[in-house]
Amino acid sequence: MTPAPTAPPRIDLAALRRLKSEGRKSAWLTAYDYPTAALAEAAGVHGLLVGDSLATVLLGHPTTRTAPLDLMISLAEAVRRGAPHVFLVGDMPYEAVRGRGVDGAVRAARRFLEVAGCDAVKFEAAPGDEPLVGALTNAGIDTIAHLGLRPQEILSADGYRAQARDPSAVTALVGHARSMVNAGAAMLLLEAVPNEASSAVVAAVDVPVIGCGAGPACDGHILVTQDMLGLGAPRPPRFVPVMADLRRTIAGAMQRYVEDIVAGRYPGPQHVYHMRASAGEAPPS
Numbered sequence: 001m002t003p004a005p006t007a008p009p010r011i012d013l014a015a016l017r018r019l020k021s022e023g024r025k026s027a028w029l030t031a032y033d034y035p036t037a038a039l040a041e042a043a044g045v046h047g048l049l050v051g052d053s054l055a056t057v058l059l060g061h062p063t064t065r066t067a068p069l070d071l072m073i074s075l076a077e078a079v080r081r082g083a084p085h086v087f088l089v090g091d092m093p094y095e096a097v098r099g100r101g102v103d104g105a106v107r108a109a110r111r112f113l114e115v116a117g118c119d120a121v122k123f124e125a126a127p128g129d130e131p132l133v134g135a136l137t138n139a140g141i142d143t144i145a146h147l148g149l150r151p152q153e154i155l156s157a158d159g160y161r162a163q164a165r166d167p168s169a170v171t172a173l174v175g176h177a178r179s180m181v182n183a184g185a186a187m188l189l190l191e192a193v194p195n196e197a198s199s200a201v202v203a204a205v206d207v208p209v210i211g212c213g214a215g216p217a218c219d220g221h222i223l224v225t226q227d228m229l230g231l232g233a234p235r236p237p238r239f240v241p242v243m244a245d246l247r248r249t250i251a252g253a254m255q256r257y258v259e260d261i262v263a264g265r266y267p268g269p270q271h272v273y274h275m276r277a278s279a280g281e282a283p284p285s
């Protein structure tokens with residue numbers, strides 16, 4: 001008898017550490033919904049982030065600051081249903097990190113784990129946020145410190161700029177990375193820094209370092225899925241490899257749908273239900 005196929009193991013922090021120690025890279029994407037999560041898991045993605053980028057990508061807000069915590073928890077639940085085996089990270093929105101104190105942030109992080117089934121949380125860590133990393137870690141919550149470009153600090157769409165582009169800024173970034181890891185960060189995420197900066201960080205810490213526009217030295221790479229699929233900003237950042245042109249595909253399909261209705265081609269005979277044949281009964285007129 002052929003043995004029943006066994007479910008793939010869930011990717012956990014130990015698996016991500018193992019990949020790093022073997023010099024193998026992990027592939028990450030953002031996801032905010034069930035079908036995207038299921039496609040990403042089937043494609044072999046190791047990690048998914050329910051990013052606060054949903055504020056701009058899904059909700060049309062000008063910045064990520066307004067990402068709503070309750071909505072993010074609900075969407076993280078949907079992502080977990082679609083991708084039960086990936087390493088799932090909930091992104092702590094601005095409202096959860098700033099203005100509720102450390103206890104409020106820990107409570108919000110717990111919701112990502114206990115309600116949505118996330119494996120870890122990420123937050124944009126400013127210098128001085130070590131106590132928050134420590135409190136999350138002490139609460140048993142694996143935490144990813146997001147360094148480099150921190151979009152929650154940027155209040156206009158044209159304010160996005162690469163960071164750590166000179167030696168003193170690289171030194172500061174490495175110090176910041178070390179202090180976050182010393183405070184308990186289980187992983188780091190570096191956004192929009194040169195490869196020289198990410199190489200220096202990777203050499204300075206022993207936790208996995210995921211890059212978003214941070215060059216090949218990182219242990220894994222993440223992109224906003226909509227950018228990668230050609231559904232994001234018309235001119236995505238230079239580090240985004242646009243792998244599909246879904247904007248054009250979707251726009252074309254919608255246009256044909258409208259044209260078919262207007263021209264009377266839809267619904268065609270194949271789209272209509274038929275009455276059940278029953279003896280002697282006339283259909284309602």
Ligand code: KIV
Nearest residue numbers: 030051052053091212
């Ligand atoms: O919110 C997000 O999508 C992110 C990625 C850009 C890393 O933080």
